[in-house]
Structure formats: structure tokens, C-alpha cells
Amino acid sequence: MIRAALVLGMMLTGAATAGPIGDADRGAALFQRQCSACHQIGPEAINRVGPRLTGLFGRRAGSVEGFDYSKSMARMGSDGLVWTMQTLDAYIENPKVLVSATRMRFRGLQDEQARSDLIAFLREWSDRPRDIPEAEPTARRSTPQLSPEVLAIRGDPEFGAYLSSECSTCHQRDGSDQGIPSITHWPPEDFVLAMHAYRQKLRPHPVMQMMAGRLTEEEIAALAAYYAGID
Amino acid sequence: MTGPVLRVTRRTFIGTTAAALAAPAVFGQTKPRVVVIGGGPGGATCARYLAKDSGGALDVTLVEPNARYTTCFFSNLYLGGFRDFDSLVHGYDGLAAAGVTIAATTAEGVDRDTRRVTLGSGDVLEYDRLVISPGIDFRDGSxxxxxxxxxxxxxxxxxxxxxxxxxxxxxxxxxxxxxxxxxxxxxxxxxxxxxxxxxxxxxxxxxxxxxxxxxxxxxxxxxxxxxxxxxxxxxxxxxxxxxxxxxxxxxxxxxxxxxxxxxxxxxxxxxxxxxxxxxAQIAGRIAEIAGLCDETGWVPVDPLSMASRVDAGVFVVGDASAQGDMPKSAFSANSQAKVAAMKIRGELTGSRVFPAKYTNTCWSLIAPKDGVKVGASYEPTPEKIASVESFISQPGEPAELRRATYEESLGWYQGITADIFG
Known part of the structure; x- marks a missing residue:
């Protein structure tokens, strides 16, 4: 128990913050060297050999008006490929893995850190979440690796009480049920199972998938303990 | 209903020695004092959570001139004929019941060196921590x-x-x-x-x-x-x-x-x-008076705590803060206020401090029973509060889902107003 508490303490202080995508300044220099012969980016950017990269994040592949894409890229777009941190990372690592007959003459960037820096720079020229909340993320989520000891921790109701302030914006503490279901006095196992089902996107509700997706196992256990014993 | 507001009158203020000004929390005083300026979603949430979760260990005063608050969120539904005006109006009885002292006046000045807030009534409040949640003002000439x-x-x-x-x-x-x-x-x-x-x-x-x-x-x-x-x-x-x-x-x-x-x-x-x-908008005026705004007109804050970047004793939550990726919304303000309240309690009472977590969802009504939503979750980096995941309703969704989304928004209004105002 003491050991578990120590691990918990480390996790709480150590894994608290999200990480930046990469170093955008280094990415800018990389863009200048490797990309700018064909691509422009920024408010005044236009299509050249390659399409303009302003507003790239969240954009469907092959969808910049007035640019003549390869058939391969156009097809990936109509199949639903959207440019995100993850898809860009795969494409920049080796373009032909993602889009077989792309016209982009670029043999790929093997260095993971360099790709992250470049993507961080590209991200600066797309929609800002402050203004357009649905815009693509601007950082990497922190995902603490939990040891079996941590997974075995019994839920901490005091921690759960703190975490519950996020739940209580929608789910009322008095258990009333108006448009949003009651979550009070559930058996803790049921609570944990339901939250993991959202986390694994087995249950469909997008708000709950998001909320559960960012909770650790320990946080879910804490919430279960708190809501089971709520006054 | 409202407790005594007056901590230091003008007369005693003048009579106080410089030594006492420099260390107001050290001596002759029972509880640490938190002053919260602004009774909207950010300020009211923060005041209520501070009072409620500290179990009386903190002296919490809310400075708000209006006896009742009209929510900006859902006011469009009043315009569309979907809600009564009165359903948007909330009082502060729930805060008073949680132990918050209500100072029904304006905040006119903030002296961050001596940690004092001057009120419209002429009274002066001393604080150990100050929370400012003034919402927006308009930029002249925009x-x-x-x-x-x-x-x-x-x-x-x-x-x-x-x-x-x-x-x-x-x-x-x-x-x-x-x-x-x-x-x-x-x-x-x-x-x-x-x-x-x-x-x-x-x-x-x-x-x-x-x-x-x-x-x-x-x-x-x-x-x-x-x-x-x-x-x-x-x-x-x-x-x-x-x-x-x-x-x-x-x-x-x-x-x-x-x-x-x-x-x-x-x-x-x-x-x-x-x-x-x-x-065009800027932070509510008291933030500028307190010397907290940057050249953009908003208040840069520490993403880990919502404390001002220039004064760790002053927390700024809600629309007035420049924190990074979170949109200016009641949901965001409420979320930020809870983080600030937890950090302040930790600093003043030694209670446990957990990592900051932030979230936001915005519902919009397009037509009767045609609701849509957008939301994201956020985590602090050293530079900003960053969006790490987002979702949005999709075009062409079935009417049944849109209706459920609308009903969900009604539940959310009940939930968040209860969370803000008690």
C-alpha cells in the first residue's frame, strides 16, 4: 500500500502535462531546407509545384481548390484521409506507404524528432482551437504507463471527489436525471466497466468517449469509489 | 444573508503600518482570505468551490455588484423563443449557503503590492489570494x-x-x-x-x-x-x-x-x-486596472494553475484569461475555476493538489430539436493549455440524434448552473 501510494504520487506529479508536438523553430528551418522548393505556407501562400499548406490540419487529402493532384492522392481523399498529426507523420516518414502513386518527390524523413519538429511548424498555420474548438489538437496527450501495482490500487474517493467536478458540470450530484443520466450510487464495478467501454469506444457517446479516454485506470477507480459513496 | 464585508476601513487603512502591509497574513488573523472579483461562471464557481471544499478554513468574499446573474449561455434560446428570460437568471443564495461572503459592490482598484482591493463602496479588502474573473469588455473603435x-x-x-x-x-x-x-x-x-x-x-x-x-x-x-x-x-x-x-x-x-x-x-x-x-473584445476592465493584461488586452496565465504570469498571488479565470487553446465559454470558465480553486486551497490550507485537467463542450441550437455540439479536452503544457483531442457533430446526422443532442444541452444547463451557483 505504501509502495502503491508512492507510485501514485510520482504519477500525479510526473505525468501531468501534455507534450508539445515538436520544436516549431527547428521545424521552420527544416521546412525551408526540404519543403520550400515546392510548397508555400502562411497567409499569402499559393499553390506551386505542391499545394499550399496553410490550413492543412483537418483538411481532407487532395482537396485544395485549383491544385492538380495525382489520382492516388485524390482517391485517398475521397476514401476519407484527413491530415492530422498521425497521418502527416506517416506520410512524411514515407509518402508512398500512405499514398502509393503520390507525385510528391520526397523520399521521406526517417528521423522521428525531425518529423515532429516539422509537423509542429506546419500546425502553426492551421486553425486555432481557441477560435475553432473542433480544430485538430496542438499537443500530444500525456498517457502515463501504469504498472500492475497502480492498476491494483483501490479507488481513492478524495481524488474521485476532485475529479468529479468535471462530471458534475453535466451529471448532477443529487442523482437527478434530465437529459443526462444519473451516475450516483452505482456499484463501483459497473462504473469502471462502463467507463472503460467508453474509453475503448465500445459505447458510442462522443462526449463520454472523450471524457473517459483521458482518465487513467486509477482515476476511473477513484471516480467509481466517490460516486458509489456519495451522500 | 450577506456577512460583514468590511475588513479594513479607510481610516484603519491609513493607520496601518508599512510592516503590517508587507505581511498581512502572518499575525493576528484567523483564516487565510481569498477575494473573488466577478460573479459569473468563472468567479461564482471558484468562490463556491473554495468555500465548499475548504470546510470553513478559508474566508472567501465574492465581489459582484449585481444581485442576480443572467447567463449569456442559452440567451440565444431566449431570442429564439425557446426559454423564458427568467430561466436565465440566477442568484447567489447558494454561494452564501456554502459560506461565501457577498460584497454587493464593484471592484474599483487592485493594489498587488499590498494585496488590497478597493471597492466601489469605498471599503478595502485585504487578500492572501485574489481571483479575477471579469469576463469581457469591448475594444473601443473596433x-x-x-x-x-x-x-x-x-x-x-x-x-x-x-x-x-x-x-x-x-x-x-x-x-x-x-x-x-x-x-x-x-x-x-x-x-x-x-x-x-x-x-x-x-x-x-x-x-x-x-x-x-x-x-x-x-x-x-x-x-x-x-x-x-x-x-x-x-x-x-x-x-x-x-x-x-x-x-x-x-x-x-x-x-x-x-x-x-x-x-x-x-x-x-x-x-x-x-x-x-x-x-472586438478584451478582458474585463478590472484586469487592466490590476496591471495584468498584455498588449493583446487579455491576461496571460500559467496553464498549470491559472495564476497570472506576472503575479502568482492572482488567479485569472474565464474569458479574460489568455491560456492557449480553450475557447472563451462558460464551460471553459467553470473548468478553469475548479483548477484555480484547488490550487489556491493547496497553497493556503495544505490540501492535496492534483494535476490540472480542463475540458469544454459547446452546444448550439440551429432549429427546434436540431442541436449540435463541439468539444475538446485540454492538458497544460509549460507554454499553454493545449487541445489534445476534439470532436464535433457531423453534417447529415439523423434527426433523432440531433434531438438527443438538444436534450443533452438542456441537462447540461441544469448541471452547470447548479455547479456554478449551488
Whole structure:
């Protein structure tokens, strides 16, 4: 128990913050060297050999008006490929893995850190979440690796009480049920199972998938303990 | 109901020695004091959580001149005829019951060196931690021809209250076939989808009472939140009624003439019947008075705690803060306020401090039972509060899902107002 508490303490202080995508300044220099012969980016950017990269994040592949894409890229777009941190990372690592007959003459960037820096720079020229909340993320989520000891921790109701302030914006503490279901006095196992089902996107509700997706196992256990014993 | 506000009168203030000013919390005092300026979603949440979770260990005072708060969120639903005005109005009894002292006056000055707030009543409050949640004010001159003095003729209705009622009565009494014009704000502003939900609600009202009326949106932005969803909804529910002019079409360079009810677009004057001017925004004035704003007019804060970047003893939550990726919304303010309250309790009472977590969801109503939503979760990095995941309703969703989304938003209103006001 003491050991578990120590691990918990480390996790709480150590894994608290999200990480930046990469170093955008280094990415800018990389863009200048490797990309700018064909691509422009920024408010005044236009299509050249390659399409303009302003507003790239969240954009469907092959969808910049007035640019003549390869058939391969156009097809990936109509199949639903959207440019995100993850898809860009795969494409920049080796373009032909993602889009077989792309016209982009670029043999790929093997260095993971360099790709992250470049993507961080590209991200600066797309929609800002402050203004357009649905815009693509601007950082990497922190995902603490939990040891079996941590997974075995019994839920901490005091921690759960703190975490519950996020739940209580929608789910009322008095258990009333108006448009949003009651979550009070559930058996803790049921609570944990339901939250993991959202986390694994087995249950469909997008708000709950998001909320559960960012909770650790320990946080879910804490919430279960708190809501089971709520006054 | 409201406890004693007066900590230090002007007379005792003058009589206090410099030594006592430098260390107000050390001696002769029972509880650490937190002063919260502003009784909206950020300030009221923070005050209530501080009082409730500290179990009486903190002396918490809320400075708010209005006896009741009208929520800006859901005020568009009042414009559309979906809610009574009274349903938007909330008092502070729940805060008082949680142990918050209410100072029903304005905050006029903040002296961060001596940690004192001067009130409109002339009294002075000392604090160990200060929370400022003043919401927004308007940037002078952002819409040529318009100033706050014209708000009775061309309302902003971007702070809920009499302005909201005025705008509704103007729409209701508009001549048949008249033009409702909205001058939309530049980024960043309170409630990113708000102007477009408002247009939807006014279109709904006009469709019933004035079906030949026209809605004109003049927008300095080339893109806005939920744009595809609003455009789809307008096409479906209000075909031909709404015209949107972005910056490419002159929507960005607009002048208004309140005396003649004209808007000037690209040098050409056009007569309109109702004109809703939503100007560019900055942090509420007390943040500037306290010396916390940067050149953008907002308050940079530490993403881990919501403390000001220039004074760790002052926390700024809600619309006034410049924190990074979170939109300016009641949901965001409420979320930020809980983080600030937890950090402050930790600093003043030694209670456990957990990692900051932030979240936001914005629901918008397009037409009866046609609700949509956008949301994201956020985590602090050293530089900013960063979006790490987002979601949004999709075009073409079945009516049943849209209805459930709307009903969910009603539940959310109940939930968040209970969470804010007790």
C-alpha cells in the first residue's frame, strides 16, 4: 500500500502535462531546407509545384481548390484521409506507404524528432482551437504507463471527489436525471466497466468517449469509489 | 444573508503600518482570505468551490455588484423563443449557503503590492489570494461608427441582460420584409459558435412572424466554428433567408451609422432595420486596472494553475484569461475555476493538489430539436493549455440524434448552473 501510494504520487506529479508536438523553430528551418522548393505556407501562400499548406490540419487529402493532384492522392481523399498529426507523420516518414502513386518527390524523413519538429511548424498555420474548438489538437496527450501495482490500487474517493467536478458540470450530484443520466450510487464495478467501454469506444457517446479516454485506470477507480459513496 | 464585508476601513487603512502591509497574513488573523472579483461562471464557481471544499478554513468574499446573474449561455434560446428570460437568471443564495461572503459592490482598484482591493463602496479588502474573473469588455473603435453609447440603437447583446431583451424586442417589431444585420466579431471572442447560433435563433423567430425578412451577417473571419453544420442547417430550415459576407466580400471592413440605421460595406451604404453589433473584445476592465493584461488586452496565465504570469498571488479565470487553446465559454470558465480553486486551497490550507485537467463542450441550437455540439479536452503544457483531442457533430446526422443532442444541452444547463451557483 505504501509502495502503491508512492507510485501514485510520482504519477500525479510526473505525468501531468501534455507534450508539445515538436520544436516549431527547428521545424521552420527544416521546412525551408526540404519543403520550400515546392510548397508555400502562411497567409499569402499559393499553390506551386505542391499545394499550399496553410490550413492543412483537418483538411481532407487532395482537396485544395485549383491544385492538380495525382489520382492516388485524390482517391485517398475521397476514401476519407484527413491530415492530422498521425497521418502527416506517416506520410512524411514515407509518402508512398500512405499514398502509393503520390507525385510528391520526397523520399521521406526517417528521423522521428525531425518529423515532429516539422509537423509542429506546419500546425502553426492551421486553425486555432481557441477560435475553432473542433480544430485538430496542438499537443500530444500525456498517457502515463501504469504498472500492475497502480492498476491494483483501490479507488481513492478524495481524488474521485476532485475529479468529479468535471462530471458534475453535466451529471448532477443529487442523482437527478434530465437529459443526462444519473451516475450516483452505482456499484463501483459497473462504473469502471462502463467507463472503460467508453474509453475503448465500445459505447458510442462522443462526449463520454472523450471524457473517459483521458482518465487513467486509477482515476476511473477513484471516480467509481466517490460516486458509489456519495451522500 | 450577506456577512460583514468590511475588513479594513479607510481610516484603519491609513493607520496601518508599512510592516503590517508587507505581511498581512502572518499575525493576528484567523483564516487565510481569498477575494473573488466577478460573479459569473468563472468567479461564482471558484468562490463556491473554495468555500465548499475548504470546510470553513478559508474566508472567501465574492465581489459582484449585481444581485442576480443572467447567463449569456442559452440567451440565444431566449431570442429564439425557446426559454423564458427568467430561466436565465440566477442568484447567489447558494454561494452564501456554502459560506461565501457577498460584497454587493464593484471592484474599483487592485493594489498587488499590498494585496488590497478597493471597492466601489469605498471599503478595502485585504487578500492572501485574489481571483479575477471579469469576463469581457469591448475594444473601443473596433467597429467604425459604433461605441457603447450607441448600444441602445444598435445593441451588442453580448453580455446578457437588458441588451438581450432589447435585441429581441427590436426583432419582434421589425417591419415585414426588413433586414436584420449582424456585425460579427473578430477572434478571439466570447463563445465562438455564439453569433451563428444567434442568427439561427433569429431566423427561427422570423420564419414564423416575418417570413420575408432577410438576415445579413458581416464577418471579418473567413471561417468560424461549426460552419458546415450551420450552413447545412440554414439551407434546410431557413432557405434563402441568411446571407453571410466574409472578408473577401467586404464583411471585414464595415462601418455603421446608428443615426441613419445604415451599414457601409466596401464603401457602399445599405439601410438595415435591426443591427446587432458584436465588437472586438478584451478582458474585463478590472484586469487592466490590476496591471495584468498584455498588449493583446487579455491576461496571460500559467496553464498549470491559472495564476497570472506576472503575479502568482492572482488567479485569472474565464474569458479574460489568455491560456492557449480553450475557447472563451462558460464551460471553459467553470473548468478553469475548479483548477484555480484547488490550487489556491493547496497553497493556503495544505490540501492535496492534483494535476490540472480542463475540458469544454459547446452546444448550439440551429432549429427546434436540431442541436449540435463541439468539444475538446485540454492538458497544460509549460507554454499553454493545449487541445489534445476534439470532436464535433457531423453534417447529415439523423434527426433523432440531433434531438438527443438538444436534450443533452438542456441537462447540461441544469448541471452547470447548479455547479456554478449551488
Amino acid at each position: 467597429v467604425p461608427g459604433w461605441s457603447l453609447a450607441n448600444a441602445e440603437v444598435m445593441p451588442h447583446a453580448w453580455k446578457a441582460g437588458p441588451q438581450t431583451k432589447l435585441l429581441k424586442s427590436m426583432v419582434e417589431s421589425m417591419r415585414q420584409g426588413g433586414t436584420f444585420c449582424m456585425v460579427a466579431p473578430p477572434n478571439p471572442y466570447r463563445c465562438p459558435p455564439g453569433p451563428y447560433e444567434r442568427v439561427s435563433m433569429i431566423a427561427h423567430l422570423l420564419t414564423q412572424t416575418n417570413p420575408t425578412a432577410r438576415i445579413l451577417i458581416l464577418d471579418p473571419k473567413d471561417k468560424y466554428s461549426k460552419q458546415a453544420l450551420f450552413e447545412e442547417g440554414w439551407q434546410t430550415h431557413y432557405p434563402g433567408m441568411i446571407e453571410w459576407l466574409g472578408p473577401d466580400m467586404g464583411g471585414g471592413a464595415v462601418e455603421v451609422r446608428p443615426a441613419t440605421m445604415e451599414v457601409v460595406i466596401d464603401g457602399e451604404a445599405e439601410k438595415v432595420d435591426v443591427c446587432n453589433v458584436i465588437p
